[in-house]
Amino acid sequence: MTSEPRWATARRGGVYLLVSLFTGVVTVLTLPLLCVPRLARLWAGAHRDRAGRMLATASTAPPPIRRLWAEPAPGRTLRALLWLPVNAVTGLLFGLPALLCVGNIVVAVIATSLWWAFTPAERPRLFVDVAVTGWTTALALGPLQMIILSFVGSVAFAPLARAHARICVAVLARSTNDQLAERVAELTRTRADVLDAHGAELRRIERDLHDGTQARLVAIAMRLAVARQAFDDDPRDDAFVARLLRDAHEGIEAAMTELREVIRTVYPPILADRGLDGALSAVAAGCAVPTRLDIGPIERVPAAMEAVVYFAVAEALTNVTKHSRATTARVRVGRTADRLTVAVTDDGIGGADDRRGTGLAGIRRRVLALDGTVAVDSPAGGPTTITMELPCGW
Known part of the structure; x- marks a missing residue:
């Protein structure tokens, strides 16, 4: 005042x-x-x-x-x-x-x-x-x-x-007891959301492996079995055996590609290879909207938090590309004491609402699962700022 x-x-x-x-x-x-x-x-x-x-x-x-x-x-x-x-x-x-x-x-x-x-x-x-x-x-x-x-x-x-x-x-x-009771209720709710999301993710991985990778491996095994049988029946039919082996080799490469995609959704390999800084740099560079990345000294944060930040920023920039009509975006990451703050800003039309299926609900679930907070400031006409805070003093 x-x-x-x-x-x-x-x-x-x-x-x-x-x-x-x-x-x-x-x-x-x-x-x-x-x-x-x-x-x-x-x-x-x-x-x-x-x-x-x-x-x-x-x-x-x-x-x-x-x-x-x-x-x-x-x-x-x-x-x-x-x-x-x-x-x-x-x-x-x-x-x-x-x-x-x-x-x-x-x-x-x-x-x-x-x-x-x-x-x-x-x-x-x-x-x-x-x-x-x-x-x-x-x-x-x-x-x-x-x-x-x-x-x-x-x-x-x-x-x-x-x-x-x-x-x-x-x-x-x-009172302190009321605050504690509300906190416990909030954590209970977010834990239930995490368990639901975890179960859904496991079912998705199972479907991907069963319908994709496993089906390709079965087809490869059948081709190899036919090639083996053909070689036993007529060792001189090199063209037929070679074609089966070539198909099997191509199938193995396709299965490995699908398997890498499944693994990437579990924990992005780029986080293990380049850390959070490098992973976010790759995400910002790959965004269709020109994106500026500012990362302060954040030291090392838990792997689970790195994954949440990576996926949340990726989803937020995807929303910027799809919905905001923005010409520029900015990602800021900083750490103050035991709080990691991530802010994604764009100069688009605003009006972001997690009730309209724009991916904000998924971001919120990921962050709340780690006892964090999400604030969305998106007035009509823009700009839009999504601020995430996560405790990293584990």
């Missing part, structure tokens, strides 16, 4: 306080309905979201709304129910001064310009009890009241809003 002009900070604080007053009144009027646990959690989550934005701290950001409907830990429900009376009290306590300040500024504006439109008994009053009876009073006291109250608002709104937000965060902050 420190980077904002004072008027913008005051305006944001004033809006926050007025909304808090409104929600406090709503809480009082609908208290029996809001005592339903799920509604209480939803109501508390919305306030926690507002407070987090007001304080501009990522640590206070709430879970997505859809997760608020999941069966929660008992502590979260109790905190949500506790927030109802706290919200009613703090909303009125912090919101009424803002309403009085803004309301009297509006009264001053009306009194300054439209005092003559009221009957003598209904004419507006400035500074609580000074009736506006003429232009002298209106032009002298009206602007003065606006200036004083505007100054009060510019000074007081932001601190009051932050104070209310801190109370909200303090009441609704998750």
